[in-house]
Amino acid sequence: MARAVIKNFGKPEETRKFPQGRVELLQIGGSTIGRAIFEPGWRWATSIQPLAKTKSCQAPHLQYHVSGVLRVRMDDGTEFDCNPGDVSLLPSGHDAWVVGDEPVVVVDFQGMVEYGKSPSAAR
Secondary structure (H helix, E strand, O other): OOOOOOOOOOOOOEEEEEOOEEEEEEEEOOEEEEEEEEOOOOEHHHHOHHHHOOOOEOOOEEEEEEEOEEEEEEOOOOEEEEOOOOEEEEOOOEEEEEEOOOOEEEEEOOOOOOOOOOOOOOO
8 A cells, every 4th residue: 555755855865065055855756856955156067067077957857946046048048037936847958057145946856866966976
């Protein structure tokens, strides 16, 4: 018989820290759900790219934006802002950064399995 499972980001199973941010991870229902906290000044190209070693973020994301403004630039040059209350589906091939002085908090239902993992941890 299936049973209900409840987890809380207050007690993440794993936390990955990187310059100006962190990702807190929960495993539930066979999925990895991540809460990302990006501080003002965070940018994928300077914080995560050195770990990922790719030109742009190759992880697709399905995210709920809790707080702050996240600006996204797709590899084709398309640029847009994600605001609190938005749900975004971002395909592979993008950069992103925090706009303003408020931290960005997103809950990501896809794309956090390897996100922010140091190369030594991947071995």
